[in-house]
Amino acid sequence: MATYKGIQGFAIQNVTSDPTTVGQVWYNSSNTVFKLFDGVTGNASWASGGNMGTARYGLGGAGTQTSALAFSGYNRSTPAITNVTEEYNGSSWTGGGNMATGRNRLGSAGTQTAALGFGGNSTTGTQNITEEYDGSSWTNGGNLNNGRSHLGGAGTQTAAVAFAGLAGSDNARTELYNGSAWTTSGNMGTGRSQLASAGTQTAALAIGGNGPTSTVEEFNGSSWTAGGSMPSPRGMENQGGFGTQTAAISVAGQPYTTNTNVYDGSSWTIGPNCSTPRQRMGSAGTSSGGAIFGGSQSDDGQINATEEFTGAVVATKTITTT
Amino acid sequence: MAKTHQYCVAENWGKGFIEHSESRKIAFFGLPGNVWQVPAHNKDANLWINKVLGTAKTKDEAQTIVDVEVTAAQNSWDALSDEQKANSTRPADIILEE
Numbered sequence: 001m002a003t004y005k006g007i008q009g010f011a012i013q014n015v016t017s018d019p020t021t022v023g024q025v026w027y028n029s030s031n032t033v034f035k036l037f038d039g040v041t042g043n044a045s046w047a048s049g050g051n052m053g054t055a056r057y058g059l060g061g062a063g064t065q066t067s068a069l070a071f072s073g074y075n076r077s078t079p080a081i082t083n084v085t086e087e088y089n090g091s092s093w094t095g096g097g098n099m100a101t102g103r104n105r106l107g108s109a110g111t112q113t114a115a116l117g118f119g120g121n122s123t124t125g126t127q128n129i130t131e132e133y134d135g136s137s138w139t140n141g142g143n144l145n146n147g148r149s150h151l152g153g154a155g156t157q158t159a160a161v162a163f164a165g166l167a168g169s170d171n172a173r174t175e176l177y178n179g180s181a182w183t184t185s186g187n188m189g190t191g192r193s194q195l196a197s198a199g200t201q202t203a204a205l206a207i208g209g210n211g212p213t214s215t216v217e218e219f220n221g222s223s224w225t226a227g228g229s230m231p232s233p234r235g236m237e238n239q240g241g242f243g244t245q246t247a248a249i250s251v252a253g254q255p256y257t258t259n260t261n262v263y264d265g266s267s268w269t270i271g272p273n274c275s276t277p278r279q280r281m282g283s284a285g286t287s288s289g290g291a292i293f294g295g296s297q298s299d300d301g302q303i304n305a306t307e308e309f310t311g312a313v314v315a316t317k318t319i320t321t322t
Numbered sequence: 323m324a325k326t327h328q329y330c331v332a333e334n335w336g337k338g339f340i341e342h343s344e345s346r347k348i349a350f351f352g353l354p355g356n357v358w359q360v361p362a363h364n365k366d367a368n369l370w371i372n373k374v375l376g377t378a379k380t381k382d383e384a385q386t387i388v389d390v391e392v393t394a395a396q397n398s399w400d401a402l403s404d405e406q407k408a409n410s411t412r413p414a415d416i417i418l419e420e
Contacts, residue, residue: 045346048339076398091337255414258351275340276352297354301395301413305334305352310342 034319046274049306050092054084057296060108061282062115065291066090068284069112074104097137107153109160116157121149142181146173152197154204161201166193186223190215196241196250203245208236228267238279240292247287254279274307287311325362329384330376354391357384385418
Protein backbone atom coordinates (compact mmCIF):
# COMPACT_ATOMS: atom_id res chain seq x y z
CA MET A 1 0.00 0.00 0.00
CA ALA A 2 1.26 3.42 -0.86
CA THR A 3 2.16 5.57 2.08
CA TYR A 4 2.18 9.35 2.49
CA LYS A 5 5.96 9.23 3.02
CA GLY A 6 6.32 7.08 -0.03
CA ILE A 7 4.45 9.62 -2.16
CA GLN A 8 5.74 12.85 -0.64
CA GLY A 9 9.18 11.74 0.50
CA PHE A 10 8.52 12.78 4.09
CA ALA A 11 6.20 11.79 6.91
CA ILE A 12 3.16 13.71 8.12
CA GLN A 13 4.32 16.26 10.68
CA ASN A 14 3.06 16.37 14.22
CA VAL A 15 2.43 20.04 15.09
CA THR A 16 0.62 22.03 17.76
CA SER A 17 -0.56 24.88 15.49
CA ASP A 18 -1.79 24.82 11.90
CA PRO A 19 0.70 25.68 9.12
CA THR A 20 -0.48 27.50 5.96
CA THR A 21 1.17 25.76 3.05
CA VAL A 22 -1.36 24.87 0.37
CA GLY A 23 -1.84 21.14 -0.01
CA GLN A 24 0.01 20.30 3.17
CA VAL A 25 -1.31 17.59 5.49
CA TRP A 26 -0.42 17.45 9.17
CA TYR A 27 -1.46 16.04 12.54
CA ASN A 28 -2.50 18.70 15.04
CA SER A 29 -1.64 17.25 18.43
CA SER A 30 -3.52 20.01 20.23
CA ASN A 31 -6.79 19.11 18.51
CA THR A 32 -5.81 15.43 17.96
CA VAL A 33 -6.96 15.53 14.34
CA PHE A 34 -5.42 15.27 10.89
CA LYS A 35 -5.79 18.47 8.86
CA LEU A 36 -5.34 19.75 5.32
CA PHE A 37 -4.72 23.32 4.21
CA ASP A 38 -6.88 23.93 1.19
CA GLY A 39 -5.51 27.36 0.34
CA VAL A 40 -7.37 30.51 -0.49
CA THR A 41 -11.00 29.71 -1.19
CA GLY A 42 -12.25 33.26 -1.61
CA ASN A 43 -10.45 36.27 -3.03
CA ALA A 44 -10.45 39.57 -1.20
CA SER A 45 -12.85 42.13 -2.60
CA TRP A 46 -14.68 45.40 -2.06
CA ALA A 47 -18.44 46.00 -2.22
CA SER A 48 -20.72 48.97 -1.69
CA GLY A 49 -22.03 49.69 1.77
CA GLY A 50 -24.78 52.04 2.86
CA ASN A 51 -24.29 55.73 2.12
CA MET A 52 -23.72 58.12 5.01
CA GLY A 53 -26.30 60.81 5.63
CA THR A 54 -23.66 63.54 5.69
CA ALA A 55 -21.03 63.61 2.98
CA ARG A 56 -17.69 64.80 4.32
CA TYR A 57 -13.95 64.33 4.37
CA GLY A 58 -11.29 64.60 7.04
CA LEU A 59 -13.57 62.66 9.37
CA GLY A 60 -12.84 60.30 12.24
CA GLY A 61 -13.60 56.61 12.06
CA ALA A 62 -13.76 53.81 14.63
CA GLY A 63 -15.19 50.36 15.21
CA THR A 64 -15.74 47.46 12.88
CA GLN A 65 -17.28 46.79 9.49
CA THR A 66 -20.67 46.00 11.03
CA SER A 67 -20.44 48.44 13.91
CA ALA A 68 -18.60 51.52 12.72
CA LEU A 69 -18.63 55.14 13.78
CA ALA A 70 -18.07 58.26 11.67
CA PHE A 71 -17.63 61.62 13.33
CA SER A 72 -16.84 65.23 12.47
CA GLY A 73 -15.16 66.18 9.18
CA TYR A 74 -15.51 68.85 6.55
CA ASN A 75 -18.05 69.57 3.86
CA ARG A 76 -16.80 71.93 1.17
CA SER A 77 -20.27 72.64 -0.21
CA THR A 78 -21.63 74.14 2.97
CA PRO A 79 -18.77 75.06 3.53
CA ALA A 80 -18.32 74.07 7.14
CA ILE A 81 -16.71 71.79 9.62
CA THR A 82 -19.35 69.39 10.84
CA ASN A 83 -19.73 67.84 14.30
CA VAL A 84 -22.14 65.17 13.06
CA THR A 85 -21.75 61.57 14.26
CA GLU A 86 -23.18 58.60 12.41
CA GLU A 87 -23.34 54.92 13.38
CA TYR A 88 -23.12 52.05 10.87
CA ASN A 89 -24.67 48.62 11.38
CA GLY A 90 -23.26 46.92 8.30
CA SER A 91 -25.96 48.15 5.97
CA SER A 92 -27.07 51.66 6.89
CA TRP A 93 -26.03 54.74 8.85
CA THR A 94 -28.07 56.42 11.57
CA GLY A 95 -27.42 59.59 13.51
CA GLY A 96 -25.55 59.50 16.80
CA GLY A 97 -24.73 62.21 19.30
CA ASN A 98 -22.87 65.18 17.86
CA MET A 99 -19.40 66.11 19.05
CA ALA A 100 -19.11 69.24 21.16
CA THR A 101 -16.31 70.54 18.95
CA GLY A 102 -16.60 69.73 15.27
CA ARG A 103 -13.22 69.15 13.67
CA ASN A 104 -11.51 68.33 10.42
CA ARG A 105 -8.55 65.94 10.12
CA LEU A 106 -8.75 64.63 13.67
CA GLY A 107 -7.30 61.45 15.17
CA SER A 108 -9.52 58.56 16.12
CA ALA A 109 -9.54 55.26 17.98
CA GLY A 110 -11.86 52.81 19.69
CA THR A 111 -15.21 51.26 18.93
CA GLN A 112 -18.70 52.41 18.05
CA THR A 113 -19.72 52.46 21.70
CA ALA A 114 -16.38 53.57 23.13
CA ALA A 115 -14.70 55.86 20.63
CA LEU A 116 -12.08 58.54 20.98
CA GLY A 117 -11.61 61.68 18.86
CA PHE A 118 -8.57 63.87 19.41
CA GLY A 119 -6.85 66.87 17.87
CA GLY A 120 -7.85 68.17 14.45
CA ASN A 121 -8.71 71.58 13.07
CA SER A 122 -11.81 73.42 14.26
CA THR A 123 -13.11 76.79 13.16
CA THR A 124 -10.74 78.35 15.67
CA GLY A 125 -7.62 76.50 14.56
CA THR A 126 -5.59 73.47 15.55
CA GLN A 127 -6.98 71.67 18.59
CA ASN A 128 -5.65 69.55 21.45
CA ILE A 129 -9.18 68.58 22.53
CA THR A 130 -10.11 64.97 23.18
CA GLU A 131 -13.68 63.72 23.24
CA GLU A 132 -14.98 60.31 24.30
CA TYR A 133 -18.11 58.65 22.87
CA ASP A 134 -20.20 56.18 24.87
CA GLY A 135 -22.55 55.07 22.13
CA SER A 136 -24.86 58.03 22.44
CA SER A 137 -23.00 61.17 23.47
CA TRP A 138 -19.55 62.74 23.63
CA THR A 139 -17.81 64.03 26.74
CA ASN A 140 -14.45 65.74 27.11
CA GLY A 141 -11.37 63.73 27.95
CA GLY A 142 -7.83 64.86 28.68
CA ASN A 143 -6.23 67.25 26.21
CA LEU A 144 -3.31 66.28 24.01
CA ASN A 145 -0.06 67.84 25.16
CA ASN A 146 0.65 68.84 21.58
CA GLY A 147 -2.36 70.01 19.61
CA ARG A 148 -2.24 68.92 15.98
CA SER A 149 -4.23 67.93 12.95
CA HIS A 150 -3.71 65.37 10.16
CA LEU A 151 -2.47 62.87 12.76
CA GLY A 152 -2.53 59.13 13.20
CA GLY A 153 -4.31 57.24 15.94
CA ALA A 154 -4.82 53.68 17.13
CA GLY A 155 -6.04 51.66 20.07
CA THR A 156 -9.02 51.96 22.35
CA GLN A 157 -10.77 54.68 24.31
CA THR A 158 -8.76 53.81 27.42
CA ALA A 159 -5.50 52.80 25.75
CA ALA A 160 -4.89 54.92 22.68
CA VAL A 161 -1.87 56.28 20.87
CA ALA A 162 -1.63 59.52 18.87
CA PHE A 163 1.28 60.07 16.54
CA ALA A 164 2.63 62.34 13.82
CA GLY A 165 0.45 65.19 12.56
CA LEU A 166 0.61 68.80 11.57
CA ALA A 167 1.25 71.59 14.07
CA GLY A 168 2.80 74.32 12.00
CA SER A 169 5.05 71.68 10.52
CA ASP A 170 5.07 67.91 10.37
CA ASN A 171 5.96 66.32 13.64
CA ALA A 172 7.08 62.95 14.97
CA ARG A 173 5.55 63.22 18.42
CA THR A 174 3.81 60.28 20.05
CA GLU A 175 1.40 60.44 22.97
CA LEU A 176 -0.33 57.70 24.94
CA TYR A 177 -3.84 57.96 26.42
CA ASN A 178 -4.96 56.02 29.49
CA GLY A 179 -8.60 57.04 29.49
CA SER A 180 -8.04 60.34 31.22
CA ALA A 181 -4.68 61.87 30.28
CA TRP A 182 -2.08 61.90 27.51
CA THR A 183 1.62 61.35 28.22
CA THR A 184 4.49 61.68 25.79
CA SER A 185 6.26 58.63 24.40
CA GLY A 186 9.01 57.86 21.92
CA ASN A 187 9.14 59.96 18.78
CA MET A 188 8.71 58.47 15.36
CA GLY A 189 11.72 58.13 13.13
CA THR A 190 10.04 60.12 10.37
CA GLY A 191 7.86 63.11 11.19
CA ARG A 192 4.89 63.35 8.89
CA SER A 193 1.20 64.08 8.51
CA GLN A 194 -1.70 62.84 6.37
CA LEU A 195 -0.83 59.22 7.11
CA ALA A 196 -2.90 56.11 7.63
CA SER A 197 -2.81 54.13 10.84
CA ALA A 198 -3.82 50.81 12.34
CA GLY A 199 -3.36 48.63 15.38
CA THR A 200 -3.33 49.13 19.11
CA GLN A 201 -1.52 51.29 21.66
CA THR A 202 1.20 48.68 22.08
CA ALA A 203 1.27 47.47 18.48
CA ALA A 204 0.49 50.39 16.19
CA LEU A 205 1.33 50.97 12.56
CA ALA A 206 2.04 54.28 10.80
CA ILE A 207 1.55 54.00 7.05
CA GLY A 208 2.88 56.44 4.48
CA GLY A 209 2.01 60.10 4.78
CA ASN A 210 2.66 63.41 3.10
CA GLY A 211 5.35 63.71 0.53
CA PRO A 212 4.09 61.18 -0.32
CA THR A 213 6.30 58.78 1.56
CA SER A 214 6.38 55.00 1.44
CA THR A 215 7.77 54.86 4.96
CA VAL A 216 6.10 52.51 7.41
CA GLU A 217 6.85 52.43 11.13
CA GLU A 218 5.81 50.05 13.88
CA PHE A 219 5.20 51.08 17.51
CA ASN A 220 5.58 48.69 20.46
CA GLY A 221 4.14 50.91 23.16
CA SER A 222 7.29 52.89 23.77
CA SER A 223 9.37 53.19 20.60
CA TRP A 224 9.15 53.07 16.82
CA THR A 225 11.04 50.84 14.40
CA ALA A 226 11.00 50.65 10.62
CA GLY A 227 8.44 48.38 8.99
CA GLY A 228 8.27 47.16 5.43
CA SER A 229 8.05 50.07 2.99
CA MET A 230 4.98 50.38 0.83
CA PRO A 231 5.31 49.38 -2.80
CA SER A 232 5.72 52.22 -5.24
CA PRO A 233 4.10 53.81 -7.11
CA ARG A 234 1.00 53.52 -4.94
CA GLY A 235 -1.25 55.92 -3.10
CA MET A 236 0.56 56.69 0.11
CA GLU A 237 -0.89 59.97 1.28
CA ASN A 238 -4.30 60.68 2.76
CA GLN A 239 -5.21 57.03 2.37
CA GLY A 240 -7.47 54.94 4.55
CA GLY A 241 -6.06 52.38 6.96
CA PHE A 242 -7.43 49.71 9.26
CA GLY A 243 -6.50 46.40 10.83
CA THR A 244 -3.63 45.44 13.07
CA GLN A 245 0.13 45.89 13.03
CA THR A 246 0.57 42.46 11.46
CA ALA A 247 -2.53 42.44 9.25
CA ALA A 248 -3.25 45.91 7.95
CA ILE A 249 -4.98 47.41 4.93
CA SER A 250 -4.06 50.68 3.24
CA VAL A 251 -6.49 51.86 0.57
CA ALA A 252 -7.00 54.67 -1.93
CA GLY A 253 -5.37 58.02 -1.14
CA GLN A 254 -3.65 60.68 -3.12
CA PRO A 255 -3.46 61.11 -6.01
CA TYR A 256 -6.91 59.84 -6.95
CA THR A 257 -6.33 56.15 -6.60
CA THR A 258 -8.30 53.01 -5.81
CA ASN A 259 -5.23 50.98 -4.84
CA THR A 260 -5.33 48.56 -1.92
CA ASN A 261 -2.21 47.31 -0.16
CA VAL A 262 -2.14 44.48 2.36
CA TYR A 263 0.51 44.31 5.13
CA ASP A 264 1.46 41.09 6.91
CA GLY A 265 3.80 42.54 9.49
CA SER A 266 6.83 42.64 7.26
CA SER A 267 5.88 43.35 3.65
CA TRP A 268 3.08 44.62 1.43
CA THR A 269 1.17 42.86 -1.30
CA ILE A 270 -1.29 44.33 -3.76
CA GLY A 271 -4.94 43.75 -2.97
CA PRO A 272 -8.12 44.36 -4.97
CA ASN A 273 -8.94 47.93 -5.92
CA CYS A 274 -11.85 49.68 -4.29
CA SER A 275 -14.37 51.20 -6.70
CA THR A 276 -14.35 54.88 -5.78
CA PRO A 277 -11.08 56.78 -5.63
CA ARG A 278 -10.98 58.95 -2.57
CA GLN A 279 -8.76 60.47 0.06
CA ARG A 280 -9.13 61.76 3.63
CA MET A 281 -11.78 59.12 4.40
CA GLY A 282 -12.90 57.43 7.58
CA SER A 283 -12.05 53.79 8.11
CA ALA A 284 -12.74 50.94 10.50
CA GLY A 285 -12.35 47.20 10.91
CA THR A 286 -9.81 44.48 10.31
CA SER A 287 -8.05 42.90 7.37
CA SER A 288 -10.76 40.24 7.21
CA GLY A 289 -13.62 42.74 7.32
CA GLY A 290 -13.18 46.49 7.07
CA ALA A 291 -14.87 49.59 5.75
CA ILE A 292 -14.05 53.00 4.37
CA PHE A 293 -16.57 55.83 4.35
CA GLY A 294 -16.75 59.39 3.13
CA GLY A 295 -13.66 61.18 1.91
CA SER A 296 -13.04 63.53 -0.97
CA GLN A 297 -13.18 62.73 -4.62
CA SER A 298 -11.36 64.74 -7.29
CA ASP A 299 -9.31 66.14 -4.40
CA ASP A 300 -12.08 68.38 -3.18
CA GLY A 301 -15.57 66.96 -3.57
CA GLN A 302 -16.83 65.26 -0.42
CA ILE A 303 -18.68 61.97 -0.85
CA ASN A 304 -20.95 59.87 1.36
CA ALA A 305 -20.17 56.46 -0.15
CA THR A 306 -19.17 53.48 1.97
CA GLU A 307 -17.20 50.50 0.74
CA GLU A 308 -16.78 47.24 2.60
CA PHE A 309 -13.65 45.10 2.38
CA THR A 310 -13.71 41.34 2.77
CA GLY A 311 -10.32 39.69 3.09
CA ALA A 312 -9.24 36.52 1.39
CA VAL A 313 -10.77 33.40 2.90
CA VAL A 314 -8.35 30.62 3.67
CA ALA A 315 -9.51 27.15 4.53
CA THR A 316 -8.09 24.54 6.86
CA LYS A 317 -10.04 21.30 6.72
CA THR A 318 -10.16 18.50 9.22
CA ILE A 319 -9.74 15.06 7.70
CA THR A 320 -12.30 12.51 8.84
CA THR A 321 -13.18 8.96 7.88
CA THR A 322 -16.56 8.08 6.45
CA MET B 323 -8.73 51.46 -31.70
CA ALA B 324 -10.94 49.07 -29.77
CA LYS B 325 -12.61 50.47 -26.72
CA THR B 326 -11.17 49.41 -23.38
CA HIS B 327 -13.77 51.08 -21.19
CA GLN B 328 -17.42 51.96 -21.24
CA TYR B 329 -19.12 54.66 -19.18
CA CYS B 330 -22.46 55.13 -17.56
CA VAL B 331 -24.13 57.45 -15.08
CA ALA B 332 -25.68 55.79 -12.07
CA GLU B 333 -26.33 57.08 -8.58
CA ASN B 334 -24.69 54.98 -5.88
CA TRP B 335 -27.64 54.00 -3.68
CA GLY B 336 -25.36 52.30 -1.16
CA LYS B 337 -25.57 48.71 0.06
CA GLY B 338 -25.92 46.34 -2.87
CA PHE B 339 -24.88 48.87 -5.50
CA ILE B 340 -21.68 46.91 -6.07
CA GLU B 341 -21.63 43.39 -4.66
CA HIS B 342 -18.48 41.45 -3.76
CA SER B 343 -19.29 38.98 -6.54
CA GLU B 344 -19.37 41.85 -9.02
CA SER B 345 -16.21 43.57 -7.87
CA ARG B 346 -14.31 40.29 -8.20
CA LYS B 347 -15.23 40.22 -11.90
CA ILE B 348 -15.44 43.88 -12.88
CA ALA B 349 -12.86 46.66 -12.54
CA PHE B 350 -14.91 49.61 -11.30
CA PHE B 351 -13.70 53.17 -11.26
CA GLY B 352 -15.99 55.82 -9.83
CA LEU B 353 -15.72 59.33 -11.18
CA PRO B 354 -17.23 62.67 -10.14
CA GLY B 355 -20.79 63.28 -11.29
CA ASN B 356 -21.91 59.68 -10.64
CA VAL B 357 -19.97 58.57 -13.71
CA TRP B 358 -18.75 54.97 -13.61
CA GLN B 359 -16.04 53.45 -15.76
CA VAL B 360 -16.26 49.69 -16.32
CA PRO B 361 -14.71 47.36 -18.90
CA ALA B 362 -16.07 47.45 -22.45
CA HIS B 363 -17.27 44.31 -24.21
CA ASN B 364 -17.80 42.65 -20.86
CA LYS B 365 -20.96 40.70 -20.11
CA ASP B 366 -20.65 41.10 -16.34
CA ALA B 367 -20.19 44.85 -16.70
CA ASN B 368 -23.23 45.06 -18.97
CA LEU B 369 -25.33 43.15 -16.46
CA TRP B 370 -24.19 45.48 -13.68
CA ILE B 371 -25.11 48.58 -15.71
CA ASN B 372 -28.57 47.11 -16.23
CA LYS B 373 -28.88 46.31 -12.54
CA VAL B 374 -28.07 49.86 -11.43
CA LEU B 375 -30.22 51.36 -14.20
CA GLY B 376 -27.15 53.08 -15.55
CA THR B 377 -27.45 55.53 -18.41
CA ALA B 378 -24.81 54.74 -21.00
CA LYS B 379 -22.53 57.60 -21.99
CA THR B 380 -19.90 57.92 -24.66
CA LYS B 381 -16.43 58.76 -23.46
CA ASP B 382 -16.90 62.37 -24.60
CA GLU B 383 -20.25 62.67 -22.84
CA ALA B 384 -18.79 61.23 -19.67
CA GLN B 385 -15.80 63.55 -19.97
CA THR B 386 -18.12 66.56 -20.13
CA ILE B 387 -19.92 65.50 -16.94
CA VAL B 388 -16.65 64.92 -15.10
CA ASP B 389 -15.23 68.23 -16.34
CA VAL B 390 -18.19 70.16 -14.89
CA GLU B 391 -17.61 68.59 -11.48
CA VAL B 392 -13.85 69.07 -11.53
CA THR B 393 -14.14 72.68 -12.68
CA ALA B 394 -16.54 73.40 -9.82
CA ALA B 395 -14.11 71.81 -7.39
CA GLN B 396 -11.23 73.81 -8.85
CA ASN B 397 -13.19 77.04 -8.54
CA SER B 398 -14.03 76.17 -4.95
CA TRP B 399 -10.38 75.50 -4.20
CA ASP B 400 -9.28 78.74 -5.89
CA ALA B 401 -11.54 80.66 -3.53
CA LEU B 402 -9.83 79.26 -0.44
CA SER B 403 -7.50 81.31 1.71
CA ASP B 404 -3.78 80.76 1.30
CA GLU B 405 -3.73 79.00 4.68
CA GLN B 406 -6.40 76.56 3.57
CA LYS B 407 -4.67 76.00 0.26
CA ALA B 408 -1.46 75.11 2.07
CA ASN B 409 -3.05 71.95 3.43
CA SER B 410 -4.64 70.72 0.24
CA THR B 411 -3.96 70.42 -3.44
CA ARG B 412 -5.84 71.96 -6.32
CA PRO B 413 -8.18 69.41 -7.89
CA ALA B 414 -6.51 68.02 -10.97
CA ASP B 415 -8.14 67.55 -14.35
CA ILE B 416 -9.33 64.00 -15.01
CA ILE B 417 -8.81 62.68 -18.52
CA LEU B 418 -10.93 59.67 -19.41
CA GLU B 419 -9.58 56.89 -21.56
CA GLU B 420 -11.31 55.30 -24.55
